[in-house]
Amino acid sequence: MILSLASFTSFTSWPTGLAVLAYVVASAWPARTASENTHQDRPVWAALCLGWLAQALAILLDTVAFDGPTLHARFGFAPALSVTTWLVLAVYAIENRRLGLPSVRRALALLAAITVALAWLFPGQTHPQNVPPLAPLHWLTGFASYGLIGAALLHAALLRHAEKQLRAKPVSGQIPHPGSSGGQALGMPLLRLESLTLRFVGAGFVMLSLTLVLGALFAKPWRWDHKTIFSVLSWLVFAVLLIGRARFGWRGRQAVRWLVAGSALLLLAYVGSRFVLEVVLHRATSA
Incomplete structure:
Protein backbone atom coordinates (compact mmCIF):
# COMPACT_ATOMS: atom_id res chain seq x y z
CA MET A 1 0.00 0.00 0.00
CA PRO A 128 -0.32 -8.02 10.21
CA GLN A 129 0.73 -8.26 13.83
CA ASN A 130 0.05 -11.98 14.09
CA VAL A 131 3.02 -12.96 11.93
CA PRO A 132 4.95 -16.18 12.58
CA PRO A 133 7.85 -15.88 15.09
CA LEU A 134 10.45 -16.48 12.37
CA ALA A 135 9.10 -13.79 10.05
CA PRO A 136 11.17 -10.86 11.45
CA LEU A 137 14.35 -12.94 11.22
CA HIS A 138 13.42 -13.84 7.65
CA TRP A 139 13.08 -10.16 6.78
CA LEU A 140 16.37 -9.25 8.46
CA THR A 141 18.35 -11.97 6.66
CA GLY A 142 16.74 -10.88 3.39
CA PHE A 143 17.82 -7.26 3.90
CA ALA A 144 21.30 -8.46 4.94
CA SER A 145 21.63 -10.49 1.74
CA TYR A 146 20.75 -7.40 -0.32
CA GLY A 147 23.32 -5.30 1.54
CA LEU A 148 26.11 -7.87 1.26
CA ILE A 149 25.52 -8.50 -2.43
CA GLY A 150 25.40 -4.73 -2.93
CA ALA A 151 28.79 -4.47 -1.21
CA ALA A 152 30.09 -7.21 -3.52
CA LEU A 153 28.91 -5.20 -6.53
CA LEU A 154 30.68 -2.12 -5.15
CA HIS A 155 33.95 -4.04 -4.83
CA ALA A 156 33.46 -5.56 -8.30
CA ALA A 157 33.11 -2.06 -9.74
CA LEU A 158 36.28 -1.00 -7.91
CA LEU A 159 38.02 -4.12 -9.23
CA ARG A 160 37.12 -3.27 -12.82
CA HIS A 161 38.29 0.31 -12.24
CA ALA A 162 41.58 -0.96 -10.83
CA GLU A 163 42.11 -3.29 -13.79
CA LYS A 164 41.56 -0.44 -16.23
CA GLN A 165 43.92 1.72 -14.19
CA LEU A 166 46.65 -0.90 -14.43
CA ARG A 167 46.18 -1.42 -18.18
CA ALA A 168 46.03 2.29 -19.02
CA LYS A 169 49.19 3.69 -20.56
CA PRO A 170 50.61 6.56 -18.50
CA VAL A 171 50.35 9.96 -20.15
CA SER A 172 53.67 11.56 -21.00
CA GLY A 173 54.89 13.63 -18.07
CA GLN A 174 52.17 12.33 -15.73
CA ILE A 175 53.22 10.99 -12.35
CA PRO A 176 51.89 7.44 -11.81
CA HIS A 177 49.28 7.02 -9.09
CA PRO A 178 50.79 5.53 -5.91
CA GLY A 179 50.26 1.81 -5.79
CA SER A 180 49.34 1.57 -9.48
CA SER A 181 52.09 -0.92 -10.30
CA GLY A 182 53.20 -4.28 -9.11
CA GLY A 183 49.70 -5.79 -9.29
CA GLN A 184 48.30 -3.11 -7.03
CA ALA A 185 45.78 -0.32 -7.57
CA LEU A 186 43.58 1.94 -5.48
CA GLY A 187 45.95 1.35 -2.57
CA MET A 188 45.17 -2.37 -2.37
CA PRO A 189 46.62 -5.44 -4.15
CA LEU A 190 44.34 -6.55 -6.97
CA LEU A 191 44.08 -10.10 -5.64
CA ARG A 192 43.07 -8.75 -2.23
CA LEU A 193 40.31 -6.65 -3.79
CA GLU A 194 39.10 -9.64 -5.80
CA SER A 195 39.13 -11.81 -2.68
CA LEU A 196 37.05 -9.23 -0.80
CA THR A 197 34.50 -9.22 -3.61
CA LEU A 198 34.04 -12.99 -3.41
CA ARG A 199 33.91 -12.90 0.40
CA PHE A 200 30.97 -10.53 0.25
CA VAL A 201 29.35 -12.83 -2.30
CA GLY A 202 29.86 -15.77 0.06
CA ALA A 203 28.41 -13.90 3.01
CA GLY A 204 25.45 -12.73 0.91
CA PHE A 205 24.92 -16.31 -0.29
CA VAL A 206 24.76 -17.53 3.32
CA MET A 207 22.21 -14.83 4.23
CA LEU A 208 20.17 -15.60 1.11
CA SER A 209 20.22 -19.31 2.00
CA LEU A 210 18.94 -18.52 5.50
CA THR A 211 16.27 -16.28 4.01
CA LEU A 212 14.99 -19.07 1.77
CA VAL A 213 15.05 -21.64 4.58
CA LEU A 214 13.23 -19.35 7.01
CA GLY A 215 10.75 -18.42 4.31
CA ALA A 216 10.01 -22.08 3.69
CA LEU A 217 9.54 -22.68 7.42
CA PHE A 218 7.04 -19.93 8.15
CA ALA A 219 5.27 -19.69 4.77
CA LYS A 220 2.05 -21.71 5.04
CA PRO A 221 1.44 -22.80 2.37
CA TRP A 222 4.61 -22.55 0.29
CA ARG A 223 4.02 -20.54 -2.88
CA TRP A 224 6.03 -20.56 -6.08
CA ASP A 225 5.40 -16.91 -6.87
CA HIS A 226 7.67 -14.49 -8.74
CA LYS A 227 9.57 -13.55 -5.58
CA THR A 228 10.34 -17.17 -4.73
CA ILE A 229 11.31 -18.14 -8.28
CA PHE A 230 13.70 -15.22 -8.76
CA SER A 231 15.18 -15.77 -5.28
CA VAL A 232 15.89 -19.43 -6.02
CA LEU A 233 17.35 -18.56 -9.42
CA SER A 234 19.66 -15.96 -7.87
CA TRP A 235 20.69 -18.50 -5.21
CA LEU A 236 21.60 -20.98 -7.97
CA VAL A 237 23.63 -18.35 -9.85
CA PHE A 238 25.60 -17.40 -6.73
CA ALA A 239 26.12 -21.09 -5.93
CA VAL A 240 27.54 -21.68 -9.43
CA LEU A 241 29.79 -18.62 -9.03
CA LEU A 242 31.20 -19.80 -5.69
CA ILE A 243 31.69 -23.36 -6.97
CA GLY A 244 33.33 -22.07 -10.13
CA ARG A 245 35.64 -19.90 -8.06
CA ALA A 246 36.60 -22.76 -5.72
CA ARG A 247 36.90 -25.55 -8.31
CA PHE A 248 37.91 -23.80 -11.51
CA GLY A 249 39.44 -20.56 -10.28
CA TRP A 250 36.98 -18.22 -11.98
CA ARG A 251 38.29 -14.67 -11.86
CA GLY A 252 37.97 -11.27 -13.42
CA ARG A 253 35.23 -10.61 -15.96
CA GLN A 254 33.83 -14.14 -15.80
CA ALA A 255 33.20 -13.89 -12.06
CA VAL A 256 31.81 -10.36 -12.38
CA ARG A 257 29.33 -11.48 -15.06
CA TRP A 258 27.94 -14.18 -12.77
CA LEU A 259 27.81 -11.70 -9.90
CA VAL A 260 25.87 -9.15 -11.97
CA ALA A 261 23.47 -11.85 -13.24
CA GLY A 262 22.77 -13.13 -9.73
CA SER A 263 22.35 -9.59 -8.40
CA ALA A 264 19.86 -8.71 -11.15
CA LEU A 265 17.78 -11.80 -10.32
CA LEU A 266 17.92 -10.97 -6.61
CA LEU A 267 16.81 -7.42 -7.31
CA LEU A 268 13.85 -8.72 -9.31
CA ALA A 269 12.99 -11.19 -6.55
CA TYR A 270 11.78 -8.75 -3.90
CA VAL A 271 12.28 -5.18 -5.09
CA GLY A 272 11.08 -5.89 -8.62
CA SER A 273 8.03 -7.94 -7.67
CA ARG A 274 7.00 -5.56 -4.87
CA PHE A 275 7.45 -2.53 -7.14
CA VAL A 276 5.03 -4.03 -9.66
CA LEU A 277 2.52 -4.98 -6.95
CA GLU A 278 2.70 -1.73 -4.98
CA VAL A 279 3.22 0.90 -7.68
CA VAL A 280 1.95 -0.60 -10.93
CA LEU A 281 -0.92 -2.80 -9.72
CA HIS A 282 -1.63 -1.06 -6.37
CA ARG A 283 -2.18 -4.47 -4.82
CA ALA A 284 -1.52 -5.31 -1.17
CA THR A 285 0.14 -8.68 -0.57
CA SER A 286 1.98 -10.44 2.19
CA ALA A 287 5.77 -10.26 2.38
Whole structure:
Protein backbone atom coordinates (compact mmCIF):
# COMPACT_ATOMS: atom_id res chain seq x y z
CA MET A 1 0.00 0.00 0.00
CA ILE A 2 1.32 3.44 -0.94
CA LEU A 3 0.74 6.07 1.68
CA SER A 4 0.02 9.67 0.70
CA LEU A 5 2.32 12.49 1.65
CA ALA A 6 -0.29 13.92 3.98
CA SER A 7 -0.16 10.77 6.12
CA PHE A 8 3.34 11.57 7.35
CA THR A 9 3.93 13.78 10.35
CA SER A 10 6.84 16.14 10.74
CA PHE A 11 8.38 13.72 13.25
CA THR A 12 8.68 11.00 10.62
CA SER A 13 9.66 13.26 7.72
CA TRP A 14 12.50 15.35 9.16
CA PRO A 15 15.08 12.49 9.27
CA THR A 16 14.35 11.84 5.59
CA GLY A 17 14.85 15.50 4.70
CA LEU A 18 18.02 15.70 6.77
CA ALA A 19 19.44 12.51 5.19
CA VAL A 20 18.67 13.69 1.65
CA LEU A 21 20.20 17.13 2.30
CA ALA A 22 23.35 15.64 3.86
CA TYR A 23 23.80 13.15 1.03
CA VAL A 24 23.32 15.84 -1.61
CA VAL A 25 26.03 17.92 0.07
CA ALA A 26 28.36 14.89 0.21
CA SER A 27 27.66 14.13 -3.44
CA ALA A 28 28.22 17.70 -4.64
CA TRP A 29 31.29 18.37 -2.48
CA PRO A 30 34.33 18.85 -4.76
CA ALA A 31 37.23 16.42 -4.44
CA ARG A 32 40.43 18.08 -3.30
CA THR A 33 42.77 15.11 -3.58
CA ALA A 34 42.80 11.55 -4.85
CA SER A 35 42.26 10.40 -1.28
CA GLU A 36 39.66 11.76 1.10
CA ASN A 37 41.61 11.08 4.27
CA THR A 38 42.92 14.62 4.83
CA HIS A 39 41.59 17.23 7.20
CA GLN A 40 40.37 19.22 4.17
CA ASP A 41 37.73 16.57 3.49
CA ARG A 42 36.33 16.39 7.01
CA PRO A 43 33.19 18.34 6.00
CA VAL A 44 32.25 15.77 3.36
CA TRP A 45 32.71 12.92 5.84
CA ALA A 46 30.69 14.81 8.42
CA ALA A 47 27.91 15.12 5.84
CA LEU A 48 28.12 11.41 5.01
CA CYS A 49 28.01 10.41 8.68
CA LEU A 50 25.09 12.76 9.34
CA GLY A 51 23.23 11.40 6.33
CA TRP A 52 23.97 7.80 7.33
CA LEU A 53 22.65 8.30 10.87
CA ALA A 54 19.59 10.20 9.65
CA GLN A 55 18.93 7.47 7.10
CA ALA A 56 19.06 4.84 9.87
CA LEU A 57 16.41 6.78 11.78
CA ALA A 58 14.35 7.27 8.62
CA ILE A 59 14.47 3.53 7.93
CA LEU A 60 13.27 2.82 11.45
CA LEU A 61 10.41 5.32 11.23
CA ASP A 62 9.42 4.19 7.73
CA THR A 63 9.43 0.46 8.48
CA VAL A 64 7.98 0.45 12.01
CA ALA A 65 4.38 1.64 12.13
CA PHE A 66 3.74 3.56 15.36
CA ASP A 67 0.04 4.09 14.70
CA GLY A 68 -2.28 2.00 16.82
CA PRO A 69 -1.86 0.43 20.26
CA THR A 70 1.03 -1.84 19.23
CA LEU A 71 4.01 -1.69 16.90
CA HIS A 72 3.88 -3.52 13.58
CA ALA A 73 6.08 -3.78 10.51
CA ARG A 74 5.58 -1.78 7.33
CA PHE A 75 7.92 -2.08 4.38
CA GLY A 76 8.15 -2.66 0.65
CA PHE A 77 10.49 -2.30 -2.32
CA ALA A 78 11.71 1.22 -1.47
CA PRO A 79 12.71 0.50 2.18
CA ALA A 80 14.57 -2.57 0.90
CA LEU A 81 16.57 -0.34 -1.47
CA SER A 82 17.20 2.18 1.32
CA VAL A 83 18.51 -0.53 3.67
CA THR A 84 20.76 -1.81 0.87
CA THR A 85 22.37 1.58 0.19
CA TRP A 86 22.70 2.18 3.94
CA LEU A 87 24.67 -1.06 4.35
CA VAL A 88 26.79 -0.44 1.24
CA LEU A 89 27.69 3.04 2.50
CA ALA A 90 28.84 1.50 5.79
CA VAL A 91 31.11 -0.89 3.87
CA TYR A 92 32.44 1.96 1.73
CA ALA A 93 33.26 4.02 4.83
CA ILE A 94 35.24 1.11 6.28
CA GLU A 95 37.10 0.40 3.04
CA ASN A 96 37.67 4.04 2.10
CA ARG A 97 40.97 4.32 3.95
CA ARG A 98 42.46 2.10 1.27
CA LEU A 99 40.06 2.69 -1.63
CA GLY A 100 39.33 6.39 -1.44
CA LEU A 101 37.61 7.40 -4.68
CA PRO A 102 35.66 10.68 -4.80
CA SER A 103 33.62 9.48 -7.78
CA VAL A 104 32.43 6.44 -5.80
CA ARG A 105 31.52 8.67 -2.86
CA ARG A 106 29.48 10.94 -5.10
CA ALA A 107 27.63 8.08 -6.77
CA LEU A 108 26.83 6.30 -3.51
CA ALA A 109 25.70 9.48 -1.75
CA LEU A 110 23.41 10.41 -4.64
CA LEU A 111 22.02 6.87 -4.80
CA ALA A 112 21.40 6.89 -1.04
CA ALA A 113 19.58 10.22 -1.28
CA ILE A 114 17.31 8.82 -3.99
CA THR A 115 16.51 5.62 -2.08
CA VAL A 116 15.80 7.54 1.16
CA ALA A 117 13.33 9.75 -0.70
CA LEU A 118 11.73 6.71 -2.35
CA ALA A 119 11.34 4.98 1.01
CA TRP A 120 9.53 8.06 2.32
CA LEU A 121 7.25 8.28 -0.72
CA PHE A 122 6.62 4.51 -0.93
CA PRO A 123 6.91 3.03 2.60
CA GLY A 124 5.05 -0.10 1.55
CA GLN A 125 2.20 -1.90 3.23
CA THR A 126 1.55 -2.61 6.88
CA HIS A 127 1.96 -6.27 7.73
CA PRO A 128 -0.32 -8.02 10.21
CA GLN A 129 0.73 -8.26 13.83
CA ASN A 130 0.05 -11.98 14.09
CA VAL A 131 3.02 -12.96 11.93
CA PRO A 132 4.95 -16.18 12.58
CA PRO A 133 7.85 -15.88 15.09
CA LEU A 134 10.45 -16.48 12.37
CA ALA A 135 9.10 -13.79 10.05
CA PRO A 136 11.17 -10.86 11.45
CA LEU A 137 14.35 -12.94 11.22
CA HIS A 138 13.42 -13.84 7.65
CA TRP A 139 13.08 -10.16 6.78
CA LEU A 140 16.37 -9.25 8.46
CA THR A 141 18.35 -11.97 6.66
CA GLY A 142 16.74 -10.88 3.39
CA PHE A 143 17.82 -7.26 3.90
CA ALA A 144 21.30 -8.46 4.94
CA SER A 145 21.63 -10.49 1.74
CA TYR A 146 20.75 -7.40 -0.32
CA GLY A 147 23.32 -5.30 1.54
CA LEU A 148 26.11 -7.87 1.26
CA ILE A 149 25.52 -8.50 -2.43
CA GLY A 150 25.40 -4.73 -2.93
CA ALA A 151 28.79 -4.47 -1.21
CA ALA A 152 30.09 -7.21 -3.52
CA LEU A 153 28.91 -5.20 -6.53
CA LEU A 154 30.68 -2.12 -5.15
CA HIS A 155 33.95 -4.04 -4.83
CA ALA A 156 33.46 -5.56 -8.30
CA ALA A 157 33.11 -2.06 -9.74
CA LEU A 158 36.28 -1.00 -7.91
CA LEU A 159 38.02 -4.12 -9.23
CA ARG A 160 37.12 -3.27 -12.82
CA HIS A 161 38.29 0.31 -12.24
CA ALA A 162 41.58 -0.96 -10.83
CA GLU A 163 42.11 -3.29 -13.79
CA LYS A 164 41.56 -0.44 -16.23
CA GLN A 165 43.92 1.72 -14.19
CA LEU A 166 46.65 -0.90 -14.43
CA ARG A 167 46.18 -1.42 -18.18
CA ALA A 168 46.03 2.29 -19.02
CA LYS A 169 49.19 3.69 -20.56
CA PRO A 170 50.61 6.56 -18.50
CA VAL A 171 50.35 9.96 -20.15
CA SER A 172 53.67 11.56 -21.00
CA GLY A 173 54.89 13.63 -18.07
CA GLN A 174 52.17 12.33 -15.73
CA ILE A 175 53.22 10.99 -12.35
CA PRO A 176 51.89 7.44 -11.81
CA HIS A 177 49.28 7.02 -9.09
CA PRO A 178 50.79 5.53 -5.91
CA GLY A 179 50.26 1.81 -5.79
CA SER A 180 49.34 1.57 -9.48
CA SER A 181 52.09 -0.92 -10.30
CA GLY A 182 53.20 -4.28 -9.11
CA GLY A 183 49.70 -5.79 -9.29
CA GLN A 184 48.30 -3.11 -7.03
CA ALA A 185 45.78 -0.32 -7.57
CA LEU A 186 43.58 1.94 -5.48
CA GLY A 187 45.95 1.35 -2.57
CA MET A 188 45.17 -2.37 -2.37
CA PRO A 189 46.62 -5.44 -4.15
CA LEU A 190 44.34 -6.55 -6.97
CA LEU A 191 44.08 -10.10 -5.64
CA ARG A 192 43.07 -8.75 -2.23
CA LEU A 193 40.31 -6.65 -3.79
CA GLU A 194 39.10 -9.64 -5.80
CA SER A 195 39.13 -11.81 -2.68
CA LEU A 196 37.05 -9.23 -0.80
CA THR A 197 34.50 -9.22 -3.61
CA LEU A 198 34.04 -12.99 -3.41
CA ARG A 199 33.91 -12.90 0.40
CA PHE A 200 30.97 -10.53 0.25
CA VAL A 201 29.35 -12.83 -2.30
CA GLY A 202 29.86 -15.77 0.06
CA ALA A 203 28.41 -13.90 3.01
CA GLY A 204 25.45 -12.73 0.91
CA PHE A 205 24.92 -16.31 -0.29
CA VAL A 206 24.76 -17.53 3.32
CA MET A 207 22.21 -14.83 4.23
CA LEU A 208 20.17 -15.60 1.11
CA SER A 209 20.22 -19.31 2.00
CA LEU A 210 18.94 -18.52 5.50
CA THR A 211 16.27 -16.28 4.01
CA LEU A 212 14.99 -19.07 1.77
CA VAL A 213 15.05 -21.64 4.58
CA LEU A 214 13.23 -19.35 7.01
CA GLY A 215 10.75 -18.42 4.31
CA ALA A 216 10.01 -22.08 3.69
CA LEU A 217 9.54 -22.68 7.42
CA PHE A 218 7.04 -19.93 8.15
CA ALA A 219 5.27 -19.69 4.77
CA LYS A 220 2.05 -21.71 5.04
CA PRO A 221 1.44 -22.80 2.37
CA TRP A 222 4.61 -22.55 0.29
CA ARG A 223 4.02 -20.54 -2.88
CA TRP A 224 6.03 -20.56 -6.08
CA ASP A 225 5.40 -16.91 -6.87
CA HIS A 226 7.67 -14.49 -8.74
CA LYS A 227 9.57 -13.55 -5.58
CA THR A 228 10.34 -17.17 -4.73
CA ILE A 229 11.31 -18.14 -8.28
CA PHE A 230 13.70 -15.22 -8.76
CA SER A 231 15.18 -15.77 -5.28
CA VAL A 232 15.89 -19.43 -6.02
CA LEU A 233 17.35 -18.56 -9.42
CA SER A 234 19.66 -15.96 -7.87
CA TRP A 235 20.69 -18.50 -5.21
CA LEU A 236 21.60 -20.98 -7.97
CA VAL A 237 23.63 -18.35 -9.85
CA PHE A 238 25.60 -17.40 -6.73
CA ALA A 239 26.12 -21.09 -5.93
CA VAL A 240 27.54 -21.68 -9.43
CA LEU A 241 29.79 -18.62 -9.03
CA LEU A 242 31.20 -19.80 -5.69
CA ILE A 243 31.69 -23.36 -6.97
CA GLY A 244 33.33 -22.07 -10.13
CA ARG A 245 35.64 -19.90 -8.06
CA ALA A 246 36.60 -22.76 -5.72
CA ARG A 247 36.90 -25.55 -8.31
CA PHE A 248 37.91 -23.80 -11.51
CA GLY A 249 39.44 -20.56 -10.28
CA TRP A 250 36.98 -18.22 -11.98
CA ARG A 251 38.29 -14.67 -11.86
CA GLY A 252 37.97 -11.27 -13.42
CA ARG A 253 35.23 -10.61 -15.96
CA GLN A 254 33.83 -14.14 -15.80
CA ALA A 255 33.20 -13.89 -12.06
CA VAL A 256 31.81 -10.36 -12.38
CA ARG A 257 29.33 -11.48 -15.06
CA TRP A 258 27.94 -14.18 -12.77
CA LEU A 259 27.81 -11.70 -9.90
CA VAL A 260 25.87 -9.15 -11.97
CA ALA A 261 23.47 -11.85 -13.24
CA GLY A 262 22.77 -13.13 -9.73
CA SER A 263 22.35 -9.59 -8.40
CA ALA A 264 19.86 -8.71 -11.15
CA LEU A 265 17.78 -11.80 -10.32
CA LEU A 266 17.92 -10.97 -6.61
CA LEU A 267 16.81 -7.42 -7.31
CA LEU A 268 13.85 -8.72 -9.31
CA ALA A 269 12.99 -11.19 -6.55
CA TYR A 270 11.78 -8.75 -3.90
CA VAL A 271 12.28 -5.18 -5.09
CA GLY A 272 11.08 -5.89 -8.62
CA SER A 273 8.03 -7.94 -7.67
CA ARG A 274 7.00 -5.56 -4.87
CA PHE A 275 7.45 -2.53 -7.14
CA VAL A 276 5.03 -4.03 -9.66
CA LEU A 277 2.52 -4.98 -6.95
CA GLU A 278 2.70 -1.73 -4.98
CA VAL A 279 3.22 0.90 -7.68
CA VAL A 280 1.95 -0.60 -10.93
CA LEU A 281 -0.92 -2.80 -9.72
CA HIS A 282 -1.63 -1.06 -6.37
CA ARG A 283 -2.18 -4.47 -4.82
CA ALA A 284 -1.52 -5.31 -1.17
CA THR A 285 0.14 -8.68 -0.57
CA SER A 286 1.98 -10.44 2.19
CA ALA A 287 5.77 -10.26 2.38
